[in-house]
Amino acid sequence: xxxxxxxxxxxxxxxxxxxxxxxxxxxxxxxxxxxxxxxxxxxxxxxxxxxxxxxxxxxxxxxxxxxxxxxxxxxxxxxxxxxxxxxxxxxxxxxxxxxxxxxxxxxxxxxxxxxxxxxxxxxxxxxxxxxxxxxxxxxxxxxxxxxxxxxxxxxxxxxxxxxxxxxxxxxxxxxxxxxxxxxxxxxxxxxxxxxxxxxxxxxxxxxxxxxxxxxxxxxxxxxxxxxxxxxxxxxxxxxxxxxxxxxxxxxxxxxxxxxxxxxxxxxxxxxxxxxxxxxxxxxxxxxxxxxxxxxxxxxxxxxxxxxxxxxxxxxxxxxxxxxxxxxxxxxxxxxxxxxxxxxxxxxxxxxxxxxxxxxxxxxxxxxxxxxxxxxxxxxxxxxxxxxxxxxxxxxxxxxxxxxxxxxxxxxxxxxxxxxxxxxxxxxxxxxxxxxxxxxxxxxxxxxxxxxxxxxxxxxxxxxxxxxxxxxxxxxxxxxxxxxxxxxxxxxxxxxxxxxxxxxxxxxxxxxxxxxxxxxxxxxxxxxxxxxxxxxxxxxxxxxxxxxxxxxxxxxxxxxxxxxxxxxxxxxxxxxxxxxxxxxxxxxxxxxxxxxxxxxxxxxxxxxxxxxxxxxxxxxxxxxxxxxxxxxxxxxxxxxxxxxxxxxxxxxxxxxxxxxxxx
Amino acid sequence: xxxxxxxxxxxxxxxxxxxxxxxxxxxxxxxxxxxxxxxxxxxxxxxxxxxxxxxxxxxxxxxxxxxxxxxxxxxxxxxxxxxxxxxxxxxxxxxxxxxxxxxxxxxxxxxxxxxxxxxxxxxxxxxxxxxxxxxxxxxxxxxxxxxxxxxxxxxxxxx
Numbered sequence: 018x019x020x021x022x023x024x025x026x027x028x029x030x031x032x033x034x035x036x037x038x039x040x041x042x043x044x045x046x047x048x049x050x051x052x053x054x055x056x057x058x059x060x061x062x063x064x065x066x067x068x069x070x071x072x073x074x075x076x077x078x079x080x081x082x083x084x085x086x087x088x089x090x091x092x093x094x095x096x097x098x099x100x101x102x103x104x105x106x107x108x109x110x111x112x113x114x115x116x117x118x119x120x121x122x123x124x125x126x127x128x129x130x131x132x133x134x135x136x137x138x139x140x141x142x143x144x145x146x147x148x149x150x151x152x153x154x155x156x157x158x159x160x161x162x163x164x165x166x167x168x169x170x171x172x173x174x175x176x177x178x179x180x181x182x183x184x185x186x187x188x189x190x191x192x193x194x195x196x197x198x199x200x201x202x203x204x205x206x207x208x209x210x211x212x213x214x215x216x217x218x219x220x221x222x223x224x225x226x227x228x229x230x231x232x233x234x235x236x237x238x239x240x241x242x243x244x245x246x247x248x249x250x251x252x253x254x255x256x257x258x259x260x261x262x263x264x265x266x267x268x269x270x271x272x273x274x275x276x277x278x279x280x281x282x283x284x285x286x287x288x289x290x291x292x293x294x295x296x297x298x299x300x301x302x303x304x305x306x307x308x309x310x311x312x313x314x315x316x317x318x319x320x321x322x323x324x325x326x327x328x329x330x331x332x333x334x335x336x337x338x339x340x341x342x343x344x345x346x347x348x349x350x351x352x353x354x355x356x357x358x359x360x361x362x363x364x365x366x367x368x369x370x371x372x373x374x375x376x377x378x379x380x381x382x383x384x385x386x387x388x389x390x391x392x393x394x395x396x397x398x399x400x401x402x403x404x405x406x407x408x409x410x411x412x413x414x415x416x417x418x419x420x421x422x423x424x425x426x427x428x429x430x431x432x433x434x435x436x437x438x439x440x441x442x443x444x445x446x447x448x449x450x451x452x453x454x455x456x457x458x459x460x461x462x463x464x465x466x467x468x469x470x471x472x473x474x475x476x477x478x479x480x481x482x483x484x485x486x487x488x489x490x491x492x493x494x495x496x497x498x499x500x501x502x503x504x505x506x507x508x509x510x511x512x513x514x515x516x517x518x519x520x521x522x523x524x525x526x527x528x529x530x531x532x533x534x535x536x537x538x539x540x541x542x543x544x545x546x547x548x549x550x551x552x553x554x555x556x557x558x559x560x561x562x563x564x565x566x567x568x569x570x571x572x573x574x575x576x577x578x579x580x581x582x583x584x585x586x587x588x589x590x591x592x593x594x595x596x597x598x599x600x601x602x603x604x605x606x607x608x609x610x611x612x613x614x615x616x617x618x619x620x621x622x623x624x625x626x627x628x629x630x631x632x633x634x635x636x637x638x639x640x641x642x643x644x645x646x647x648x649x650x651x652x653x654x655x656x657x658x659x660x661x662x663x664x665x666x667x668x669x670x671x672x673x674x675x676x677x678x679x
Numbered sequence: 680x681x682x683x684x685x686x687x688x689x690x691x692x693x694x695x696x697x698x699x700x701x702x703x704x705x706x707x708x709x710x711x712x713x714x715x716x717x718x719x720x721x722x723x724x725x726x727x728x729x730x731x732x733x734x735x736x737x738x739x740x741x742x743x744x745x746x747x748x749x750x751x752x753x754x755x756x757x758x759x760x761x762x763x764x765x766x767x768x769x770x771x772x773x774x775x776x777x778x779x780x781x782x783x784x785x786x787x788x789x790x791x792x793x794x795x796x797x798x799x800x801x802x803x804x805x806x807x808x809x810x811x812x813x814x815x816x817x818x819x820x821x822x823x824x825x826x827x828x829x830x831x832x833x834x835x836x837x838x
Contacts, residue, residue, distance in 0.1 A: 038771035041779030044713015044753035051712035227717045227780040276780030502778030502815045665774045676817030
């Protein structure tokens, strides 16, 4: 991203301490797992022991008769609800209906007076299964006589996040396809000076957020209220509105602090199930998964990639081709978008004139896959960057120099129809190489490498916010962005304090309550600082415009005569702080001004991606030749973030992500 | 059963069942939710509390085992005047957490180390903190925070 010209910032571009610091070091920070509601019951889930089976019958009567059990839910007693949900494809029943599609799929839920009673009742549920042949890999799923996971056609979800059609539910196990093509790949490979070709497998991985999925639902005549560990409360609201056939205003998602997400808590997870439990039990119900159950809820898409890359005699990358098959598991979740993103991210941050990528994901009888940390990028960056290294070796070039030579340049239209490249990869590479001491001699058994990635980040630009400036000059910032630990509760008030010219201590954040905070599509894809941050900036400026008009009214002058200064206005000799403007306007030391902002796919964000997320990493490793033990000697990560609102937090994000990557 | 123990410096009596873990009693019966539960198999360290000064995974310790002992949780760490313990302050100053879910356990484990060894080396810290997982932050800033707290506590002692 281009860096805004350095100004005399007072609050922004400083490593102010985390605003949630004290709460988090004293144990006072509230996560959903810490919340109890009056009259709250607990639910535990019975899970399928089979990867693929017909449910012939479920008998819950023995469990229901146990003391302390309120009710038992199964796929057979959900009349009155639309039990299928999904933001991309409505293929996911909140409890298995007629059949199970993966081992670990929820089959029944017991609601009871406490967790232990619910758990103990699970073994008194009698389920009769007829096991079916399971498909566990894309290869098995695409065979001619492969059993179908989903027999029905699906309704496409309204919020799939990409412009193409959903291909799921067309009578095969295909979940989604995406194809990318420009130039003439075949001709380019014929004329290449060197070609590297290989097959790669990226395995299933689990994000392990320390806090496993947890939600509390309270469903009554008024509507559905849910406390959840969800990253995207507004997306979850959309699913629940359709499960319960309610107006948007009757569904309320509240997200307090979240104990880690990394994408694994994006989109709807256990909320429809716990809401159905509350609806049936007619009381608030809590569902706290164990870590083991969380692993049965989401994982990353594993991917089989065949890729080849070609270079000409001058060392210019001239072509890349890939065929990817991805394993989305039993339900689509966010995998259709993972397919699109992994297709795009095959290109990397390089200007390649001939590209052809074909990507198909398949339903299999495994845990549903979805987002996980820069989804789609990890799956294809390992193949792509490995080939860059191998090509450099083949033509006798230094892999660092080779990357410098082929890096997309700022402003270059390297990816058709997308935003021109807005990173500074050359400088980033230089920073990483310098940090490693690229040309310094290496000890025996040691090696160095650099690698880059370019991701179409920021997700869909739809974000709004409001900032309430109070009569004492303090402000409440209403944001739908969720504090996952990334620091939004610190960075966003920094921006508001900077714009309004007030101390950061007087800005408080109200976040992630869909009944109160304005709409924000999602918290992920590195979009919060860029999109919500922009909205906070604009909302603060809009509040200032209103206060200028109020000051003109108070001072009985024309609006044009009012000059904005830091924290207030000036008109001739008269100076008023925001507190005085508001108090004098209302003739009471109370009242407020509400600044608003709406971001949509327009203006600076008309072209996607919202920004190119460019990164490069350098490592120096040593290998013990006797034991094979690998030791990381040096790690240099470079995040091309533009102006860091809070440099320490930006650095922490980068180091944390790199550590997880190890 | 009724068990009595010393909790954060004060005696307490609580009703619980024989199979209840210390984490359950702290969180569900006493509403001390600062102690977090994650893996439930004693490998992540999120639920670490001190029992008679030693770090213990409260998710696998039965509550009745702490009868007549002293239990210190994250809620008992602030000084009586409301000032933060040097470890708590150092974790803030070094940006040693993000989501914060592992933080109470990290801080309690670190306290056990500093109580035993007031000037731990880099390797001492790595060895001692081996049982605490952090998924957001990595461990560099955690190690720095513990070193910083050790320095602060040494300064306090001298003055």
